[in-house]
Amino acid sequence: MKEQQQKQQMVELARSLFERGYSVGGAGNLSVRLDAQRILVTPTGSSLGRLQADRLSVLDMQGNLLEGDKPSKESVFHLAMYQTNPTCQAIVHLHSTYLTALSCLQGLNPDNAMQAFTPYYVMRVGQLPIIPYYPPGDINIARELGERANTAKAFLLANHGVVVTGSDLIDAVDNCEELEETAKLYFILQGQAIRYLSDDEVNFLKNRGK
């Protein structure tokens, strides 16, 4: 995809997420690989509903700003994930309501905050490990995500939100939407007997894919 088209796609996908209530204010950030040497990332403090293509930040893999506005304070974790996982082509970080609520619960399994009870959760994401709480922009978030970026497609940031990866920006956004909907179902089902998918059912879906 040409760089200008990729910028326009980021603006449109971010606006769609904002307009449907997946983000508010300046929360959240998106990034996508432009090529082997550069990434495109949303500027710090920007509303996902009001991005401007010509102000999006372009960074080299060392985090140097090549063009656009000052990048997201989380660009360090985006870069750490790209450096660890070559298959990760795009990253969406949101404070979406139900995943953020989930990130605030005590007693979750740190290896997987949500056991699978729907096929699309398995097909798109599969598991949701938890990164311990650090303040937004803290280098430890980048350290933890950089170390684990090969082990899962999405991560819950304790008391903060979610980080979801994809094979391109549309895939990362679709994965994030599916995950938020799964978290919503999780809360709707609280107090009721959930029929979780069996290991065989999960493995069948993992082997078959989307």
Ligand SMILES: O=C(CO)COP(=O)(O)O
């Ligand atoms: O969600 C955020 C930090 O975790 C938003 O920060 P930025 O505006 O710097 O991207």
Ligand SMILES: [Zn+2]
């Ligand atoms: Zn955040």
